[in-house]
Amino acid sequence: MSAIRVLIVEDDPIIGEDIRDMLTSVNYEAVDVAYSKEDAIKVIDNEKLDLVLLDINLDGDYEGFEVAEYINRTRKLPFIYITSYSGKEIIDRAKPTMPMGYIVKPFNEKELFTTIEVALYNFSKFVIPVPLSKDVINAKILTPLTQKEFEILEGLFQGKNNQQLAESQFVSVNTIKTHIKNIYEKMNTHTRSETIAQVNSLLS
Template sequence: MPAIRILIIEDDPIIAEDIKDMLTSVNYQVAGIAYDMEEALHCIEKTKPDVVLLDINLDGNYEGFEIAEHINKTRKIPFLYLTSYSGKDIINQAKQTLPMGYIVKPFNEQELFTSIEIAFYNFSKFILPLKLDREVINKLISTPLTQKEFDVLKGIYDGKNNQQVADEQFVSINTTKTHVKNIYEKLNTHTRLETINLLNNLLR
């Protein structure tokens, strides 16, 4: 399946390119880069990203908050703020727009990757929960899931690790790992995040 598609909204071209390099090095796909509010709103509608990385301060104004409000009103996608500001007033203002993350510059690749993974998972799990249906999923994929594989898939979607799934299903950890491998092959995914993303795209 396609990689997670991320839109970067950042008014400093050098920082934007650095972020792009960080994202592509961990196999995300950059849906686009926007440098101001007008371009950002256009890109959100045109590229339909899975996640938005949003600078709060664009062109000397806090236009990131306005973009966030637009996202909340028009599209159900997670966004994370990228900012140099860590003051209490700015954080309180940011909280009102319900971001999935708040990353203070400067940050490194691992911090960015971790923040995106957690943000996307939390958004999928708590903001847009799905009711999984094996018959519906099997109609949408070329190789159907067995009942056991579907049971493991539900565990993946619920955020359980392999040991927790094994305990829940009363099977060994190796059996669970085999089921997970089969699920990835049948869904053409490689990670839990990709799998959750695919389910959201297939079933919404």
């Protein structure tokens, strides 16, 4: 479960599958495609997620905003709006729900991945306003992080995907996956977003 786990909420099956294909091409894990508000909430409640890509206009209504409000009430989980709407009225409704990004259809892979990486980075800074400290974290967990694990943890907070982490550490993607698995075990977490929230708790 070391890949970035993404839920796609999109009522157009063709667009949903296109986004799934884009994600899987760069080592993200598309956990599911939810076609309605109810399906989305069910997946959010039952799956360990890092990010939600959220269509605003579900089933002819602006139910994406309701999903966003549910996330804000129940989870520390970043989401990005994906929508055909770019008018001021919709953007003004979107802003108070605190999305980590806003993508207007049609979009390409580069726009999607750039927005995701910026969103994950900004989310980590939003949740963790103080610098990471290996000593403080290690003092509060049973099994301390190694220096290499801490460096990878820093990369997670910068929104890097597994390939980028591998390149920055000069190791294979499989080695990065092993390190992330060890970090999750030591932090008692299952996803990047859970880990960010856990570190926030430890540093506060």
